[in-house]
Amino acid sequence: MEIFGLWYFAIIALFFLGYFLHRHHTITTEIPFSPLFGNLKIGSNYLSNYDLPHLPPPNGEVDDINHFSGPNFDPTILSPSVKHFYEQTSSYSLNFRVFWHFPFRTGAFVASYLTSYIEQLNLPGKNGELHEMKSEFVTIPPSLDPRNGTRAWIRTNPSNETIFVAFYATHKRESTTYVNIAAPLPFSNLSTVLNIKNFESGLELNTLPSTSDGGIYLVTPIGPISLPLSQRFQVLPSTSFPSSNLPPETIIATHEMWVFGLKFLTISYIANKT
DSSP, X not given: OHHHHHHHHHHHHHHHHHHHHOOOOOOOTTSOOOOOOBOSOOOTTGGGGSOOOOOOOOSSSOSOGGGGOBTTBOGGGSOHHHHHHHHSGGGEEEEEEEEEOTTSHHHHHHHHHHHHHHXXXXXXXXXXXXXXXXXXXXXXXXXXXXXXXXXXXXXXXXXXXXXXXXXXXXXXXXTEEEEEEEEEEBTEEEEEEEEEEEETTEEEEESOOTTSSOXXXXXXXXXXXXXXXXXXXEXXXXXXXXXXXXXXXXXXXXXXXXXXXXXXXXXXEEEXXX
């Protein structure tokens, strides 16, 4: 009960921080947020709490990258290897390195103990080490999460410790289709809405501009809270880096995060086709 109370104290504190300090647009009730919340622990067996029908698992993060065709994204000029990665993600092995930026390093090291306990958002606290992750995809029926095309992407390390559990979906407003991701947290979820656009021969996913639906939200029983966070993914084929000497089908991605405009985290990924 004490932990429950502390969690909601943190939610209230984040609400007022977001309200008074963050310049993000007013939250619209038209964004379809996931209804899936967690308990004190999340973990790779999160879905065992639900009676799921036996459905074929999806092959990737999306079924068809052409689904995102719009004013800022032309899938016809996308590298075939990047297209294949998004549609066949399960056929890739993923390695990553994290870099916590000053002055957030000490806090990240301490927070890693908490994320390890709840088995969610479980990134290492030390910089620069190479880590491996395994992926599992699960089809989520509309009765559990009514967002469009929802699938779970569960990531674990070789010791089967949970790194990340998230539910990937999409939603469309006018001519723009957004990536809509929800990561269950204790009694809430962390939702990220991303714009997609062409970036060189690959693509970029970004929570900006703030005039769009893009953003990072804490979704609670009392409603969604817009957080003073932003993030960007840049995903490119290895052929964009000739000196890397990697196979042409390998994917290189960079994930950056900011809080109040200060960069606090960079994650570098290499995805190798298996």
